[in-house]
Amino acid sequence: MSPLTTRLDKNIPETDLWQRIFGTERFLTWSFWLSLILFVGTIVLSIFDSRLVTGAPVWVKPMKFAISITLYTGTLAWLLSYVEGHPRLVRWIGGLTALGFLVEIIGIFVQAARGVPSHFNVGTPFDAVIFSLMGTFVLVIWVMNIATAVLLMRQKMDNRPFAWALRLGLLITAVGAILGFLMTTPTADQLAAMETGEMLSIVGAHSVGVEDGGAGLPFVGWSTEGGDIRPAHFVGLHALQLIPLLGIFVNRRFRTRLSEGRRTALVAIGGVGYLGVVLLLLWQALRAQPLIAPDGLTLAVLAGLVAVVSVAGTAVARQVGPAVSADAISGI
Structure with missing residues (x-):
């Protein structure tokens, strides 16, 4: 029980x-x-x-x-x-x-x-x-x-799409959480100072390519001058809420149009796409690129990710299956 x-x-x-x-x-x-x-x-x-x-x-x-x-x-x-x-x-x-x-x-x-x-x-x-x-x-x-x-x-669990939304939310959150440990590694400048025997008071940083404490976005403080690992960390952590919400949305939106297997596929596509965004934000940060100033390569990868997820999701959603009763999603 x-x-x-x-x-x-x-x-x-x-x-x-x-x-x-x-x-x-x-x-x-x-x-x-x-x-x-x-x-x-x-x-x-x-x-x-x-x-x-x-x-x-x-x-x-x-x-x-x-x-x-x-x-x-x-x-x-x-x-x-x-x-x-x-x-x-x-x-x-x-x-x-x-x-x-x-x-x-x-x-x-x-x-x-x-x-x-x-x-x-x-x-x-x-x-x-x-x-x-x-x-x-x-x-x-x-x-x-x-x-x-x-x-x-x-x-x-009787409801596979919702079950996989819960699981994927936790797994992507685990990825987002572990990214926080990247911030604890010494920066290049800190390593150089340590090699000379200097005693440091700060080891690690949120920002990449610039010092912490510079210009940043309001409230969150994410750097607007260099890379910042916090956006990837933040988006990854909140998969815990957003992916389960995706599962609820897919069930309610498509319960009478798509089979359980196809709804599960939509959740999986959304989860993979979300993980792709987390990794893209990390890649952008590690290249010392501000979140609000992506270069052409970052935008191209983002466009490709959106296109792949959109095409895959549309292909699954257009395969109309047998009607599903409202009882099928009573678990959420």
Whole structure:
């Protein structure tokens, strides 16, 4: 029996999103509410604290992470509600994920309160420990993401298009998350300084080809002067929400026109296309190219990707199959 059915009335419709989010795993629920409260707190703190860290208002980074954690924990709880027969594993996944985010948000808030960078900061032993702990627990969160994907891979679900949307969302998110570790590697300038014996206070960077803290897009801070790995990281992480939404859309839009197999193919095409965008953004960043200033080659690859996905999707969607009853998608 799944955690959901042990805590909620079995007659509650499976489409009840809020019951799935808040009735699946209590640690994720606590993490969701804590991060939401901290987000509100960062707004208040930003009003009274005008300090800058790496060229940005000091409480912007905690604010962004609080938003991200709220979305992630809520979505993960929803995904775990579809896992049956593994209540202990679900508790471990939820608990370790919540613990990982707790360590991360505490580290970010502590460093913001001190007015120093939370990421890449190894200037003092304390700073290095904070950064190391955050990195370690991000890896724990990543492993729990993979564990959830494995459980859903093995889970039998009546609705194949929706099932594969959940699985692909988790897998692409895992790719997006691991891209964050690329930012922790020393830049060329940092390596050169280290070779001369210089002690660095910052090791790693978001930007490629330029220093962090330069001109960037409002709020997110993504560099407008050089490459930036954060867009690829961001888009990859939010596959967790967007690919399942794609599955819901495909089922509702094509349920009476396409067979289950063809709807599953549409979800797979969309997932592959989404992963292609993530990798394209990474490639653009590693070439020290600003997100808002793609060159002709980047635009050509993007056009090719859009064309391939469009042609493949159109070919599948035009193959009209037998009518499918609305009961076929009752699982979403």
